[in-house]
Amino acid sequence: xxxxxxxxxxxxxxxxxxxxxxxxxxxxxxxxxxxxxxxxxxxxxxxxxxxxxxxxxxxxxxxxxxxxxxxxxxxxxxxxxxxxxxxxxxxxxxxxxxxxxxxxxxxxxxxxxxxxxxxxxxxxxxxxxxxxxxxxxxxxxxxxxxxxxxxxxxxxxxxxxxxxxxxxxxxxxxxxxxxxxxxxxxxxxxxxxxxxxxxxxxxxxxxxxxxxxxxxxxxxxxxxxxxxxxxxxxxxxxxxxxxxxxxxxxxxxxxxxxxxxxxxxxxxxxxxxxxxxxxxxxxxxxxxxxxx
Numbered sequence: 350x351x352x353x354x355x356x357x358x359x360x361x362x363x364x365x366x367x368x369x370x371x372x373x374x375x376x377x378x379x380x381x382x383x384x385x386x387x388x389x390x391x392x393x394x395x396x397x398x399x400x401x402x403x404x405x406x407x408x409x410x411x412x413x414x415x416x417x418x419x420x421x422x423x424x425x426x427x428x429x430x431x432x433x434x435x436x437x438x439x440x441x442x443x444x445x446x447x448x449x450x451x452x453x454x455x456x457x458x459x460x461x462x463x464x465x466x467x468x469x470x471x472x473x474x475x476x477x478x479x480x481x482x483x484x485x486x487x488x489x490x491x492x493x494x495x496x497x498x499x500x501x502x503x504x505x506x507x508x509x510x511x512x513x514x515x516x517x518x519x520x521x522x523x524x525x526x527x528x529x530x531x532x533x534x535x536x537x538x539x540x541x542x543x544x545x546x547x548x549x550x551x552x553x554x555x556x557x558x559x560x561x562x563x564x565x566x567x568x569x570x571x572x573x574x575x576x577x578x579x580x581x582x583x584x585x586x587x588x589x590x591x592x593x594x595x596x597x598x599x600x601x602x603x604x605x606x607x608x609x610x611x612x613x614x615x616x617x618x619x620x621x622x623x624x625x626x627x628x629x630x631x632x633x634x635x636x637x638x639x640x641x
Contacts, residue, residue: 355436356488358480359632361466363621366390366417366425373639374416380443381409381431382487383417384462387579388425391418401425406458408491410444419639426579428462431634432484442492461487469628470621477628517544518556522564529568530592535561569593570606577611578618584611 359379366372366388374393389402394415401407401417409415417425434440461483468480514522521538535546538561542549553561569591576587588599588611603611627634 357433358628360431360627360634361469362429364427366420368420371419371639372417376414378411383407384428386426388423390420390425515556518553566602577615
């Protein structure tokens with residue numbers, strides 16, 4: 350059979366495994382990636398056991414037996430995607446990945462999985478094609494990481510969204526991304542980097558399209574969204590932890606950037622837990638959750 354695309358996404362979901370829940374030992378005839386957003390547990394693939402925790406993900410190949418031990422404490426929050434690969438070269442490259450090293454750590458993968466889930470949820474024009482682009486990026490990033498492991502060419506991770514910054518703007522962006530929870534003023538940045546206000550603001554705006562103040566708010570709201578989605582902290586705690594002086598200012602900026610207040614954003618995210626999105630309408634998911 351000829352296939353139009355090199356791969357096909359079948360299903361994507363977000364799952365929270367609470368104490369006493371796990372995944373029964375089983376196998377299937379498609380590929381699967383499970384990403385640990387927060388929490389920890391013990392995973393097993395082909396009788397090889399390992400600790401599964403924050404920012405780790407597993408690539409499970411067709412026919413590989415796997416299980417998640419029942420969670421003993423806390424909550425393991427995950428993103429989960431099931432897919433097929435049709436391109437023979439890509440499939441062979443994935444098959445050549447040793448089972449013993451098919452566990453990766455890369456926080457950048459979470460962003461791509463969230464994009465896939467968002468496309469599947471919204472179902473706008475070309476959502477299947479865009480979702481597949483994100484999946485292909487994940488697969489080739491995984492293969493590159495495996496190649497780097499084998500050759501010893503390990504590099505520090507980076508946030509791809511920040512790569513557009515150059516020169517002094519890069520320095521300012523890095524500082525904001527590392528210190529967003531603190532009070533940051535342009536005067537502070539002047540003292541730290543030794544540039545006058547006009548040059549600093551102009552360079553940042555020209556490079557990024559953001560004013561410095563706008564970028565500080567963007568980073569803070571981005572971090573707040575992650576905490577709202579993947580933690581049980583209340584909104585007042587979150588607003589303080591990401592650098593806002595009060596909940597009212599946080600709510601106003603959140604709504605300005607996201608279009609909805611943070612409380613509504615949390616409600617939508619909670620409603621999406623365990624909500625499955627099929628991209629292939631003919632795919633039937635067989636749940637292997639063990640909560641007995």
